[in-house]
Amino acid sequence: MAAPKETIWQLEPHTRAKHEILRRYLQAWMVILSQGRFPDILYIDGFAGPGEYEGGELGSPIIALDTALSFRPPLQASVHFLFVEKDPHRAEHLRQQIEQRSIPNNFNIVVEGGVTFEEAFSRRHQQYLRGGKLMPTFAFIDPFGWTGAPFALVKLILANPSCEVFVNFMYEEINRFLNHPDQVGNFTTFFGTEDWKQCVSAAEARQRNRCLHDLYMQQLHTDGGAKYVRSFEMSNSRDVTDYFLFYATSSLLGLKKMKEAMWKIDESGEFRFSDSTDPGQLILFEKAPNFATLRAQMLHAFSRKTATVAEIENFVVVETAFRETHYKTQILKPLEQEGKIQVLNAAPGRRVGTFGNPAMRVKF
Numbered sequence: 001m002a003a004p005k006e007t008i009w010q011l012e013p014h015t016r017a018k019h020e021i022l023r024r025y026l027q028a029w030m031v032i033l034s035q036g037r038f039p040d041i042l043y044i045d046g047f048a049g050p051g052e053y054e055g056g057e058l059g060s061p062i063i064a065l066d067t068a069l070s071f072r073p074p075l076q077a078s079v080h081f082l083f084v085e086k087d088p089h090r091a092e093h094l095r096q097q098i099e100q101r102s103i104p105n106n107f108n109i110v111v112e113g114g115v116t117f118e119e120a121f122s123r124r125h126q127q128y129l130r131g132g133k134l135m136p137t138f139a140f141i142d143p144f145g146w147t148g149a150p151f152a153l154v155k156l157i158l159a160n161p162s163c164e165v166f167v168n169f170m171y172e173e174i175n176r177f178l179n180h181p182d183q184v185g186n187f188t189t190f191f192g193t194e195d196w197k198q199c200v201s202a203a204e205a206r207q208r209n210r211c212l213h214d215l216y217m218q219q220l221h222t223d224g225g226a227k228y229v230r231s232f233e234m235s236n237s238r239d240v241t242d243y244f245l246f247y248a249t250s251s252l253l254g255l256k257k258m259k260e261a262m263w264k265i266d267e268s269g270e271f272r273f274s275d276s277t278d279p280g281q282l283i284l285f286e287k288a289p290n291f292a293t294l295r296a297q298m299l300h301a302f303s304r305k306t307a308t309v310a311e312i313e314n315f316v317v318v319e320t321a322f323r324e325t326h327y328k329t330q331i332l333k334p335l336e337q338e339g340k341i342q343v344l345n346a347a348p349g350r351r352v353g354t355f356g357n358p359a360m361r362v363k364f
């Protein structure tokens with residue numbers, strides 16, 4: 001899709017899915033941080049858009065704001081919003097959307113219009129520092145293409161504790177312009193490395209796709225320092241990748257909540273949404289998870305080993321697309337009934353097929 005020129009534009013079904021994930025995730029994130037230890041939290045929308053689509057659907061900054069407004073009891077923390085929109089008309093439209101809402105005193109909303117995300121962040125970020133560190137932040141980076149989203153900025157955000165990023169990697173656009181001589185510097189800025197050039201020569205489309213995907217993921221891990229990175233692929237009905245969403249965090253709880261949001265996505269049938277972190281394992285987010293895949297992954301990982309339930313859960317959450325709710329009843333229980341695993345240190349009276357105790361040791 002070419003970037004629209006109008007102030008507001010039509011919502012694509014793919015965008016709706018992205019918004020659904022954002023809303024669900026923020027519902028968890030805001031509560032966890034606000035009711036937790038943090039007096040201040042920050043939501044950044046670096047490519048905010050006008051806050052509304054042609055059919056009246058809400059844009060991402062308003063989704064974030066309305067989510068924050070929806071809590072009962074209300075959020076206790078000071079909730080900061082930094083919305084950046086380069087197009088002044090879109091920024092103005094966004095301001096109008098915000099003015100229609102009643103904003104409590106503990107909300108601090110900044111709309112930076114007519115400037116880039118990079119400019120706005122460098123101008124403003126001082127005000128979001130607490131003890132020299134950026135306050136706990138969720139940064140949504142949602143460009144139309146690749147310009148204006150330098151990896152150095154992603155890295156700057158991730159360098160702070162409790163800060164995470166959610167990046168829309170516009171694969172279709174990036175791939176289309178990858179050979180363009182004018183864009184060499186811009187791609188290096190976006191990836192934070194020149195290594196993307198190695199992907200240009202990939203013979204097949206799928207190879208190139210994985211090369212670019214894996215490079216960005218590696219950058220988030222190694223250069224960005226994020227402990228956990230997962231990627232999600234949005235593809236059309238012809239199986240062509242439209243975009244990847246990269247989520248990078250150092251919080252295990254954040255990772256769990258993001259996966260929960262992903263598994264609840266309601267597909268329209270016009271697209272396919274999958275976990276694409278592991279090249280060999282494209283896991284579709286369907287109503288019923290494919291438990292056969294998880295079973296195979298667990299049997300492979302723990303073959304002939306002994307592990308605690310906590311270790312098994314950590315594997316499921318960190319190393320697979322599946323959730324902490326997916327592995328006990330659906331996998332461990334039948335495995336025990338089939339005699340394929342044994343519980344070594346069960347408490348007296350434990351019922352077969354129950355795995356409530358994280359310290360319980362399971363022999364595969």
Ligand SMILES: C[S@@+](CC[C@H](N)C(=O)[O-])C[C@H]1O[C@@H](n2cnc3c(N)ncnc32)[C@H](O)[C@@H]1O
Pocket residue numbers: 045046047048049050051058059060061084085086087090115116117118142143144147148149
């Ligand atoms: C994909 S749209 C954002 C949609 C919005 N996040 C949502 O989900 O409703 C990208 C927006 O970024 C704006 N933009 C483009 N380059 C920018 C930059 N360097 N900094 C900030 N905004 C930019 C565009 O005008 C456009 O409105």
